Amino acid sequence: MFLVLSVCILGLLASQSDAQDRAALWRGNDRSGRCQYTFTVASPTETSCPQAGGPEFEGIKARLSLLEALVSKLTGGGNAPDARLQEALTRAVGERNLLQGEKERLERELGSLQRRSEEILRETERLRSRPCPPQTPSVSGGAPMRPAGGSSPVSHLMARPNRPGDSMSLRDSVWQQGFQELKAEVTEVPAPEEYTGCGVLVSVSAPVTHRKADSIAGKYGVWMQDPEAVAPYGPAMAWRIDTVGSDVRQLFGYEDMEQLSKGFPTKVVLLPEPLEGTGAVLYRGSLYYQRRRSRTLIRFDLASESVAARRDLPHAGFHGQFPYSWGGYTDIDLAVDERGLWAIYSTSKAKGAVVLSRLDPHDLRVTKSWETNIRKNSAANAFLVCGRLYTVASYGAANTTVNYVFDTESGRGRPLAVPFANKYRYNSMIDYNPAQKKLFAWDNFHMVSYDLRLGRPPAEA
Numbered sequence: 001m002f003l004v005l006s007v008c009i010l011g012l013l014a015s016q017s018d019a020q021d022r023a024a025l026w027r028g029n030d031r032s033g034r035c036q037y038t039f040t041v042a043s044p045t046e047t048s049c050p051q052a053g054g055p056e057f058e059g060i061k062a063r064l065s066l067l068e069a070l071v072s073k074l075t076g077g078g079n080a081p082d083a084r085l086q087e088a089l090t091r092a093v094g095e096r097n098l099l100q101g102e103k104e105r106l107e108r109e110l111g112s113l114q115r116r117s118e119e120i121l122r123e124t125e126r127l128r129s130r131p132c133p134p135q136t137p138s139v140s141g142g143a144p145m146r147p148a149g150g151s152s153p154v155s156h157l158m159a160r161p162n163r164p165g166d167s168m169s170l171r172d173s174v175w176q177q178g179f180q181e182l183k184a185e186v187t188e189v190p191a192p193e194e195y196t197g198c199g200v201l202v203s204v205s206a207p208v209t210h211r212k213a214d215s216i217a218g219k220y221g222v223w224m225q226d227p228e229a230v231a232p233y234g235p236a237m238a239w240r241i242d243t244v245g246s247d248v249r250q251l252f253g254y255e256d257m258e259q260l261s262k263g264f265p266t267k268v269v270l271l272p273e274p275l276e277g278t279g280a281v282l283y284r285g286s287l288y289y290q291r292r293r294s295r296t297l298i299r300f301d302l303a304s305e306s307v308a309a310r311r312d313l314p315h316a317g318f319h320g321q322f323p324y325s326w327g328g329y330t331d332i333d334l335a336v337d338e339r340g341l342w343a344i345y346s347t348s349k350a351k352g353a354v355v356l357s358r359l360d361p362h363d364l365r366v367t368k369s370w371e372t373n374i375r376k377n378s379a380a381n382a383f384l385v386c387g388r389l390y391t392v393a394s395y396g397a398a399n400t401t402v403n404y405v406f407d408t409e410s411g412r413g414r415p416l417a418v419p420f421a422n423k424y425r426y427n428s429m430i431d432y433n434p435a436q437k438k439l440f441a442w443d444n445f446h447m448v449s450y451d452l453r454l455g456r457p458p459a460e461a
């Protein structure tokens, strides 16, 4: 560009020099770009010129102006695309930042909606697993009430097609219903007086976790402390059996709960015969359990490490005939409470209904039996407190209920709804310890316990 400019200027200067010697025709553009012709003749006397400038000078000025304009255009105009690009880039970055912000906002909203959805599902599950309040409290021996999911008002709402605002209104209605039910429960709870006698179940605490099993053999299991311990083992000794497998015979003993939590057994006993299910109990220095693939009950004395008694439980189903709802060959469930040793099972004659028998802890004889209307395979588990049999509705729902009680004194049962949590969603064993007034449970590899609150029985109230 500067080379072109230099050539033009040199040309102009040469032209001007020639013009001083002879006549010359000059052609050039004026300021507005129009073609201008100029005829020049040398003057004999310089002073005769009427003007100092002249057409050549004007022509040069015009050309210079044009060149300046061209240079200005070329140099100044060269930055224009950069400036436009810069402006476009700035605008694009701004828009990208805006979109990024919008994306983050939408992601937050999605997360919030997912959390709400999970809350609704949990609430629905909880409400489904809760039985209806008893219609006729005086009716005896009714089956535990397990409302069908389809009849639930919540499931009706859930079945509606989605419409704008549905998530909020559904959540509100679910919470409203849950709140009303909780309010109703609260009004049913007796005054918070301390009751230390042998009472009825009022509430079950959240589970406390003591230990997680180390291997797959511990997905199901049974753990316990002897409520009436005898030498050489004291009441602090904790016992554990992992029950997954076909030859379950190892009984681990821990000095106390701390050692159980650490997983350091101080005693390992090999049982003479394998056991089945998760119904074993410890009572007065003996382990009571069901021998594998049989209705034979064994009393294993821990002090002498030998079988102290064995006896068939008359007509009891075994090995998958009448298990609890989760299976696991839980046909025969032994239990201990303030009144002694019990067996929870069923028979062909009872057609799958729970039969409850009180056992002589010395020789395992049945001393008395009750037949209930509870279907054994509809219950997740069962335990006894003060001569009353309680069933748990679900082994897998995080929030379920103790949904039925059968009183051996009156021979009558009734539904109830005491909240119960399966923290790890697969509860394979639940037993009561009358010395500690706690439930011991084995929930999906985890050894847990629950505190119980007992209240004054209705007859004494």
Ligand code: CA
Binding pocket: 279, 333, 334, 335, 381, 382, 383, 429, 430, 431
């Ligand atoms: Ca049990």
